[in-house]
Amino acid sequence: MACKNQYHQPEKVIWRQVYPIDEQIYPFTERAFYSLACNHCENPTCLNVCPVKAYYKREDGIVVHEQKKCIGCGNCIRSCPYGAPRYNPELKKAEKCSFCWQRIDAGLQPQCVQSCPVDALQIIDLATFNQPGAVQYPPGFPKQPKLNPSVRFMLPRLPKTIGEEDI
Amino acid sequence: MSNMEMPLVVFSVLSQTAIGLVIINTNRQWTAKPHLAHLQEGSRQWGIVLAFLVTGMIASFFHLGHPLQAYTTLKHLSNAWLSWELLGIAVFLGLALLGLLTEKRNKSGMISFATALVGLLTLLFMGMTYSPPGYPAINNALPLVFFLLTALLLGASCSAWFAPPEKRAWLLRILSVTLIVGLVVYLIVPCVWLSGGTVMKQTAWAWILSPLYWGRIGIGLVLPLILLWRLQDIPAWLPIIILLGELMGRAGFFRDTVHAAGNIGGLY
Numbered sequence: 141m142a143c144k145n146q147y148h149q150p151e152k153v154i155w156r157q158v159y160p161i162d163e164q165i166y167p168f169t170e171r172a173f174y175s176l177a178c179n180h181c182e183n184p185t186c187l188n189v190c191p192v193k194a195y196y197k198r199e200d201g202i203v204v205h206e207q208k209k210c211i212g213c214g215n216c217i218r219s220c221p222y223g224a225p226r227y228n229p230e231l232k233k234a235e236k237c238s239f240c241w242q243r244i245d246a247g248l249q250p251q252c253v254q255s256c257p258v259d260a261l262q263i264i265d266l267a268t269f270n271q272p273g274a275v276q277y278p279p280g281f282p283k284q285p286k287l288n289p290s291v292r293f294m295l296p297r298l299p300k301t302i303g304e305e306d307i
Numbered sequence: 308m309s310n311m312e313m314p315l316v317v318f319s320v321l322s323q324t325a326i327g328l329v330i331i332n333t334n335r336q337w338t339a340k341p342h343l344a345h346l347q348e349g350s351r352q353w354g355i356v357l358a359f360l361v362t363g364m365i366a367s368f369f370h371l372g373h374p375l376q377a378y379t380t381l382k383h384l385s386n387a388w389l390s391w392e393l394l395g396i397a398v399f400l401g402l403a404l405l406g407l408l409t410e411k412r413n414k415s416g417m418i419s420f421a422t423a424l425v426g427l428l429t430l431l432f433m434g435m436t437y438s439p440p441g442y443p444a445i446n447n448a449l450p451l452v453f454f455l456l457t458a459l460l461l462g463a464s465c466s467a468w469f470a471p472p473e474k475r476a477w478l479l480r481i482l483s484v485t486l487i488v489g490l491v492v493y494l495i496v497p498c499v500w501l502s503g504g505t506v507m508k509q510t511a512w513a514w515i516l517s518p519l520y521w522g523r524i525g526i527g528l529v530l531p532l533i534l535l536w537r538l539q540d541i542p543a544w545l546p547i548i549i550l551l552g553e554l555m556g557r558a559g560f561f562r563d564t565v566h567a568a569g570n571i572g573g574l575y
Binding site: 187192210211213219220287 | 379
């Protein structure tokens with residue numbers, strides 16, 4: 141919602157998507173989710189496959205898509221294993237999460253990070269990030285070491301099992 | 308890949324047909340076997356090559372959101388296989404045009420050889436372009452194998468248009484062997500995928516349950532094999548049947564191959 145309010149993407153053009161975690165991975169009655177957008181990979185396949193150089197990587201690691209250069213060939217959409225670039229049928233071009241780089245440059249947080257009511261999203265510095273329990277490839281997230289996605293996950297807490305000692 | 312991508316289907320199959328035609332013709336010229344000398348390189352053959360290629364290229368423009376900016380696709384030769392693919396197609400087109408224009412003067416076959424070489428490289432570039440990490444089942448050499456098969460099947464069958472019936476044994480052998488190899492490859496590949504990860508298995512089942520996959524095998528491989536066996540010849544209309552099968556197969560390739568992102572949240 142925060143992303144849509146900021147950028148007003150057309151219907152079905154989703155930059156950040158919430159995926160339910162399958163019961164095979166999280167076998168409890170309560171549900172858990174991954175909230176995923178572009179992972180701004182260290183070696184982004186979208187950037188590598190784009191024939192018109194519509195992508196570039198900033199010094200801070202943000203992968204930016206320059207829409208004015210895009211010709212709508214869809215090669216980045218096919219190539220990204222995380223489904224980050226999407227086709228905008230109105231503009232006939234690809235687009236993806238920009239990490240709100242304009243907000244970052246203005247000293248603000250990305251809209252999704254700022255708006256998440258449960259603080260599930262955070263910006264981290266991978267050079268110094270060392271939180272125990274954080275993983276790069278949790279179950280249900282495609283493992284692509286060559287791309288090296290710049291994202292880390294804290295696995296969902298297991299629900300408390302009520303035993304006799306709790307009664 | 309969720310939809311059939313018809314412009315890409317037409318572009319890839321027709322351009323591979325053009326490449327296959329030149330490869331088969333060049334092979335004949337450079338092996339220079341006396342019993343194959345009847346296969347005259349001629350303006351008609353270059354014309355057919357160009358007709359396939361240009362029709363495919365026109366179709367490819369319908370795939371782009373902004374076709375008038377298609378010329379900018381050569382900007383990323385340092386990294387993007389798609390840029391190399393389009394450069395290969397452009398050079399192939401130029402050489403084929405040169406072959407057509409100089410056909411009466413140049414009988415050395417060098418242009419034909421250069422065109423075939425560029426065509427082979429273009430098949431490699433196409434194979435790399437269509438094996439992205441987003442599709443685990445085809446993130447390997449399989450697209451290149453599929454494209455080589457298409458080029459040989461349609462190249463060999465269309466070459467028969469330029470050879471009299473009594474002189475087609477060589478083409479008949481190439482076509483028969485390629486059809487058998489194609490049948491084996493297309494039947495085995497989904498079975499191999501069944502032993503892979505979740506997305507590979509999903510792709511295998513999507514292919515196995517797809518009418519396009521079975522149409523491709525039935526119309527594009529089994530029926531031509533039966534016809535070749537019964538007729539012991541390559542009739543002029545056989546390439547049309549093979550082309551129909553290839554188009555179905557390529558549409559299935561784009562529609563039924565499952566993207567990795569489709570399983571996010573599930574076991575891989």
